[in-house]
Amino acid sequence: HSVAVLGAPFSKGQKRRGVEHGPKAIRDAGLVERLSNLDYAVHDFGDLTFKHLEKDEHFMHVPFPRTVGRANQLLSGAVSGAVGAGHTCIMLGGDHSLAIGSVEGHAQQCPDLCLIWVDAHADINTPLTSPSGNLHGQSVAFLLKDLQNKMPEVPGFSWMKPFLSARDLVYIGLRDVDPGEHIILKTLGIQYFSMRDIDRMGIQRVMEVTLDHLLARKQRPIHLSFDIDAFDPSLAPATGTPVNGGLTYREGIYVTEEIHNTGLLSVMDVVEVNPTLGATPEAVDSDFSNIQHIVIGPDTREHQK
Numbered sequence: 180h181s182v183a184v185l186g187a188p189f190s191k192g193q194k195r196r197g198v199e200h201g202p203k204a205i206r207d208a209g210l211v212e213r214l215s216n217l218d219y220a221v222h223d224f225g226d227l228t229f230k231h232l233e234k235d236e237h238f239m240h241v242p243f244p245r246t247v248g249r250a251n252q253l254l255s256g257a258v259s260g261a262v263g264a265g266h267t268c269i270m271l272g273g274d275h276s277l278a279i280g281s282v283e284g285h286a287q288q289c290p291d292l293c294l295i296w297v298d299a300h301a302d303i304n305t306p307l308t309s310p311s312g313n314l315h316g317q318s319v320a321f322l323l324k325d326l327q328n329k330m331p332e333v334p335g336f337s338w339m340k341p342f343l344s345a346r347d348l349v350y351i352g353l354r355d356v357d358p359g360e361h362i363i364l365k366t367l368g369i370q371y372f373s374m375r376d377i378d379r380m381g382i383q384r385v386m387e388v389t390l391d392h393l394l395a396r397k398q399r400p401i402h403l404s405f406d407i408d409a410f411d412p413s414l415a416p417a418t419g420t421p422v423n424g425g426l427t428y429r430e431g432i433y434v435t436e437e438i439h440n441t442g443l444l445s446v447m448d449v450v451e452v453n454p455t456l457g458a459t460p461e462a463v464d465s466d467f468s469n470i471q472h473i474v475i476g477p478d479t480r481e482h483q484k
């Protein structure tokens with residue numbers, strides 16, 4: 180079947196410059212070619228063009244709310260279009276605030292979707308709990324119906340309303356969760372597997388329980404939102420919020436292979452790649468070839484043994 184590649188060169192969900200170059204860096208490392216070599220029909224939709232809104236005052240301590248909201252409204256339409264056209268969509272970020280538009284657009288086509296969030300962070304702060312105000316740490320809070328009564332009206336987001344149930348979300352890779360986020364995770368009973376859980380259970384068991392939790396009742400489309408800071412910084416240093424003690428290369432491969440093997444992957448976000456950060460040129464290059472391999476999985480012919 181066919182794959183749509185959609186670039187979202189956007190950085191205003193956080194304060195560090197450079198993550199807007201993520202899509203180009205991933206493309207330059209050969210994503211489209213590698214997908215084509217795996218006999219996928221690849222439709223490269225190119226990069227979205229985001230407008231920086233002139234008047235965009237902070238909302239509380241949240242920077243660029245209208246710019247971020249507008250970007251996600253645009254992205255939502257693009258992802259909805261790609262999925263509606265029958266493609267599996269790969270969205271290249273850009274910072275993780277883009278998951279708001281990506282998941283919302285996906286849900287327009289697939290209201291019964293489930294969400295697997297691979298990340299060092301929970302990204303579930305509300306504007307009231309966020310220590311930084313940065314919207315890339317609040318994405319999930321905008322999606323969840325269960326948090327509706329805890330969310331203020333943020334300017335720029337009136338185009339959407341929360342649609343996801345807490346039971347339809349699983350986290351993998353958590354190791355830097357803020358106090359307010361921890362309270363939300365516990366209160367909503369959200370299923371998560373921290374790095375400590377992975378240490379104890381092993382990645383095979385984590386994936387078994389994750390896919391059982393999400394798919395046992397019924398098979399449905401999977402949205403995989405993959406923040407590359409889920410990886411250990413030794414593997415993926417070129418990212419804005421690195422945290423030690425992350426996923427190994429093999430764990431990353433296993434997570435994506437198990438999701439691939441369900442045949443239910445419908446949209447994947449690859450976000451927080453910042454080629455201007457924390458890396459030497461060779462590290463940047465290995466970063467992206469690693470990401471390529473993880474995102475696409477090894478040559479599928481290996482599976483057909």
Ligand SMILES: N[C@](CCCC[B-](O)(O)O)(CCN1CCCCC1)C(=O)O
Nearest residue numbers: 275300302304310311313315316357420
């Ligand atoms: N939870 C943080 C980081 C969010 C990262 C967003 B992601 O996952 O898309 O990269 C704050 C993290 N923490 C704050 C106190 C000092 C240490 C970092 C926040 O700013 O909300």
Ligand SMILES: [Mn+2]
Nearest residue numbers: 275298302406
């Ligand atoms: Mn994230």
Ligand SMILES: [Mn+2]
Nearest residue numbers: 299300406408
């Ligand atoms: Mn993160």
Ligand SMILES: [Mn+2]
Nearest residue numbers: 408419420451
């Ligand atoms: Mn990050």
